[in-house]
Amino acid sequence: MSSNKLHVNRIHLHFLLKQMIRIRRFEERCVTLYNEEKIRGFLHLYNGEEAIAVGVMQALTAEDAVLATYREHGHALARGLSMDSVMAEMFGKASGCSGGRGGSMHLFDSSQRFYGGSAIVAGALPIAVGIALADKMLQRQAVTCCFFGDGAVAEGEFHESLNLAKLWQLPILFICENNLYAMGTALEIEHSNQKIHLKAASYGLAAQVIDGMNVIDVEAAAKLACSAIRNGAGPHFIECQTYRFRGHSMFDTQLYRNNDEVEQWKKKGPLIQLTQWLKDNHQIEPEELQAIELAVEKEIDAAVCSADAADIEPVENLLKHVYTEVSNG
């Protein structure tokens, strides 16, 4: 683990660890709830990738906009959506952040400028371009941060979006979560050039590749990029190398990868890495770690309890939130 941690204060390191633990434990509980059929539909877990959402979020302000994929529970929690509202959404309840209409893949909260959650691979990129263009035209001092997977890089929308973002010098931070697989398709059988950041550089974006398992490195890179963007340097691109420890979604036989590979990556997982470093450098006591785990468990228990007790939206609301009002005449 890099020595730059020595320059980060203890309280902040504990905060980062807690955020990653919140996401990990929240999703572990979601697995149980899924098996109990409290949560239905698709469920894609961020297990192993937590350092990216948590690290990048440290560079953003409340004015900035955030977009993510269908693997976005971590981004929503790290952005500051309450666990209650995210859990209720997982249950499909009216008190959920998307009114129970979105579920796991469509977490949304415009009050936090968290614009989803999108089931379409690469679907968030053109939306990010639109949001950043609007912010620029309205002279709002905001960065739009768009998270997406390596699978998005094979889509035309990726190339169109990067091109326009650079052409119009838009304030966008593109974060590619390169976990080596698009569902069951390995990067090397999908891409002629597997150095994703070079594709971004070819459109003129400032682009780099970093260790996405190291939350401090992620935070540092995101802060540098955001500060350049805020100073008018145009869009930036960070490829974060990472790995998902579980299957693509709840149903995945994982025949496309072997167990050794998974175990090797688990050894450098973001929680293990930071916890070990804190212990080795006498920056965390066992009781402090226990207190974090306990506080997270309580928060999750409360979120499950309130989601369970919440109502589903009444059927009279069925036609609300569609583009056109339906006339009775």
Ligand SMILES: Cc1ncc(C[n+]2csc(CCOP(=O)(O)OP(=O)(O)O)c2C)c(N)n1
């Ligand atoms: C436009 C589109 N094509 C195909 C799919 C089906 N699909 C769902 S997830 C996925 C793979 C995406 O991989 P990646 O972007 O690397 O994200 P990861 O799951 O690894 O986080 C595909 C092809 C989709 N949802 N949208």
Ligand SMILES: [Mg+2]
């Ligand atoms: Mg992927």
